[in-house]
Amino acid sequence: xxxxxxxxxxxxxxxxxxxxxxxxxxxxxxxxxxxxxxxxxxxxxxxxxxxxxxxxxxxxxxxxxxxxxxxxxxxxxxxxxxxxxxxxxxxxxxxxxxxxxxxxxxxxxxxxxxxxxxxxxxxxxxxxxxxxxxxxxxxxx
Amino acid sequence: xxxxxxxxxxxxxxxxxxxxxxxxxxxxxxxxxxxxxxxxxxxxxxxxxxxxxxxxxxxxxxxxxxxxxxxxxxxxxxxxxxxxxxxxxxxxxxxxxxxxxxxxxxxxxxxxxxxxxxxxxxxxxxxxxxxxxxxxxxxxxx
Numbered sequence: 001x002x003x004x005x006x007x008x009x010x011x012x013x014x015x016x017x018x019x020x021x022x023x024x025x026x027x028x029x030x031x032x033x034x035x036x037x038x039x040x041x042x043x044x045x046x047x048x049x050x051x052x053x054x055x056x057x058x059x060x061x062x063x064x065x066x067x068x069x070x071x072x073x074x075x076x077x078x079x080x081x082x083x084x085x086x087x088x089x090x091x092x093x094x095x096x097x098x099x100x101x102x103x104x105x106x107x108x109x110x111x112x113x114x115x116x117x118x119x120x121x122x123x124x125x126x127x128x129x130x131x132x133x134x135x136x137x138x139x140x141x
Numbered sequence: 142x143x144x145x146x147x148x149x150x151x152x153x154x155x156x157x158x159x160x161x162x163x164x165x166x167x168x169x170x171x172x173x174x175x176x177x178x179x180x181x182x183x184x185x186x187x188x189x190x191x192x193x194x195x196x197x198x199x200x201x202x203x204x205x206x207x208x209x210x211x212x213x214x215x216x217x218x219x220x221x222x223x224x225x226x227x228x229x230x231x232x233x234x235x236x237x238x239x240x241x242x243x244x245x246x247x248x249x250x251x252x253x254x255x256x257x258x259x260x261x262x263x264x265x266x267x268x269x270x271x272x273x274x275x276x277x278x279x280x281x282x283x
Contacts, residue, residue, distance in 0.1 A: 033146070033250065035153040039204060043217060044161040044182070050218045051182035053162070054197070062181050063198035074242075075249025076153050088178050091171070094159070100167045101160035109170055136155075136245070 035076040040065040040084070042092070046102075055087060081136050093135045145212050146254050154209070156217055185213055226255035227277040230268045233260060 041064050042053035054062035067083040069076050084092050091097075099109045145154040164180050171178045181196075188197050189205050205213075215221050233243055244260070252258060261267050268276065 033253075034151065035249070036151040038153045038155065041154070041156045042159050043156060044159055046161040049184060050213075051161070051184055052188065053159070054181050054183055054188075054201070056179035056181065057198060059198070061198040062183065062196060063201040064204070075246050077245045077249045080153075080155065081245075089176060091167075091176070091178065097159050097162065100162045100170070102163045103160070104163070109166065136157075 034069075036069050038067055038069075038076050038080045038083075040080050077136050081134075084136075145209065145216075147208065156213075185210070185218065223255050225257045226253070228257045228259070228275055230272065230276050231258055231260045232263045232267065234263045 044051050044053065052064070055065060056062050065080075065083060065087065067079055070079045070082065073079045073082065084090075098104060099106050145156065147154075162180075162182075164182065168179055170176075183193070183197065185205070187193050188201060189210070194202070216223055231243070231247065247258075259268075259272075
């Protein structure tokens, strides 16, 4: 048993120090895995059936959202968020999808209602990446 | 999000439940706004079926190994609760538990299938003695 610290060289408050001494982490927690690829499946339920949301590829066939870990990303979830951003210009995030839900009270959707940016603006509006990554990372907990 | 991990490869699988979408509305919106995004729903049996080969990509069909199919049947379709293998407290100091970087980094590398993580914003929040007695370990994030 030993304590696993993500960062060091900070003054540690005494109550946290106690926490560190009393409750330590098992070896299994320190074992990490560097994922190189991801497969992301959105799914919905309707009439006791599960439906997977697939996107059309250039070849015309449909597949899941997938991609590789990008070297400039700190982890696989960031690469997945970036991929969603690239594919959908931010459309496939939780707050946007609610407008397109089958039982949504909004019969029509216009772009002013959405957190959405057109592809040409992506280089400028990098902040739009945040909702995508935030959406995925918030689901980790 | 339900992560699925296989020992044999370095691929991460994520399953995210969303409301059932009106795809006609969504695809029309994409078309109107010059977005090259077309979406379609398919059930697992449609994905696996050999008759769907022209519609479903071959790589997706190959992805559904017996192991993944069994996982999807059990935890996605039948929505059986995933047995918790370990409980961890993530104590975030001088940052917030909702900081996407914290969760993104830890989740990308360390969170394993079946683990339950709870985030605490220190010093306003910290695990109680009762919480601590149930934990398998702590992560301190500065």
